Amino acid sequence: MVIRIGVLGAARIAPPAIIRPARAIDGVQVTAIAARDRTRADAFAQKQGVPRVFDSYQELIDDPDIDAIYNPLPNGLHGYWTLKAIDAGKHVLCEKPFAANMNEATAVTERIEAQDKIVMEAFHYRYHPVMKRVEEILANGELGEIQTVSTSLCIPLPMHNDIRYHEYLAGGAAMDIGCYATNLWRVLSQSEPTVTSATAKTIRPNVDRAMHATLISPLGATGTLDASLLSSKLFKLSGKASGSLGSLSLFNPLGPQFYHRLKITTKRSSRIERFDRVPTYNYQLEAFRDAITIGTPFPTTPRDSINTMRIIDAMYMAAGMTPRQPTLVDED
Numbered sequence: 321m322v323i324r325i326g327v328l329g330a331a332r333i334a335p336p337a338i339i340r341p342a343r344a345i346d347g348v349q350v351t352a353i354a355a356r357d358r359t360r361a362d363a364f365a366q367k368q369g370v371p372r373v374f375d376s377y378q379e380l381i382d383d384p385d386i387d388a389i390y391n392p393l394p395n396g397l398h399g400y401w402t403l404k405a406i407d408a409g410k411h412v413l414c415e416k417p418f419a420a421n422m423n424e425a426t427a428v429t430e431r432i433e434a435q436d437k438i439v440m441e442a443f444h445y446r447y448h449p450v451m452k453r454v455e456e457i458l459a460n461g462e463l464g465e466i467q468t469v470s471t472s473l474c475i476p477l478p479m480h481n482d483i484r485y486h487e488y489l490a491g492g493a494a495m496d497i498g499c500y501a502t503n504l505w506r507v508l509s510q511s512e513p514t515v516t517s518a519t520a521k522t523i524r525p526n527v528d529r530a531m532h533a534t535l536i537s538p539l540g541a542t543g544t545l546d547a548s549l550l551s552s553k554l555f556k557l558s559g560k561a562s563g564s565l566g567s568l569s570l571f572n573p574l575g576p577q578f579y580h581r582l583k584i585t586t587k588r589s590s591r592i593e594r595f596d597r598v599p600t601y602n603y604q605l606e607a608f609r610d611a612i613t614i615g616t617p618f619p620t621t622p623r624d625s626i627n628t629m630r631i632i633d634a635m636y637m638a639a640g641m642t643p644r645q646p647t648l649v650d651e652d
Contacts, residue, residue, distance in 0.1 A: 492636075
């Protein structure tokens with residue numbers, strides 16, 4: 321079986337996230353693309369070797385020769401077009417964050433769970449061996465009881481008109497790089513934490529360019545979360561969990577194929593573990609394929625996304641801002 325994938329939009333993330341991985345992995349093919357601008361879609365298809373171009377997202381979704389949809393549209397459109405794809409009988413790989421807020425994530429998840437289709441949130445880093453090893457270390461008790469957790473994911477995005485800075489598209493630092501920091505905090509704490517405080521730096525009203533939050537887990541682990549799209553430090557991509565018996569620090573979980581460092585320190589020893597340079601996106605696409613073809617379980621389910629969005633909504637409210645809302649779609 322070959323899974324034929326259609327791409328919604330000529331997004332910059334599509335080549336590294338889906339097109340190049342599909343060339344390297346058996347059983348999947350990117351066969352079509354649709355974009356609002358047909359000229360842009362044609363140029364993208366020609367450059368990336370995509371054989372078919374559609375005039376609209378809906379036309380692509382409705383095509384019977386497409387089995388699955390990759391949804392890299394702006395955040396505020398994720399829920400709407402994921403549901404359209406599900407209603408048309410397609411599987412979906414949806415870019416993070418899965419929805420604009422927790423309420424939308426919940427509503428979309430309930431619709432999905434009534435269908436017999438695979439929908440995966442594209443937290444690609446979760447599928448790389450380095451993160452699987454992190455989860456193994458946390459689960460085997462080597463670090464003891466986790467007491468403090470910190471995640472810090474900061475990148476430079478000085479383009480002020482980028483879609484990630486538009487409220488009507490559900491943009492903001494907490495939604496973009498911050499959803500990774502939130503998801504990683506949940507993994508490292510092995511819990512569903514509560515936000516105790518948050519402060520934001522804004523680029524325009526109600527649009528954050530940076531978010532700082534403090535969190536606490538149900539078992540009492542505390543710590544901080546930092547996310548920034550306009551960081552004074554060019555790249556800060558790290559996570560740390562400290563327990564009663566030791567600590568774990570991780571550098572660059574999002575792009576371990578470029579460089580990464582996993583250090584484990586206990587009372588007896590300190591060691592560094594390294595892993596292969598295969599892109600995270602390759603592992604994610606393999607997991608998506610296997611979930612569809614043989615029913616292999618996967619961690620980034622729609623149900624899991626509700627918990628990530630709950631924390632993001634809470635950070636916005638604690639910072640005196642309002643949670644993001646879905647983008648209004650003109651269906652005429």
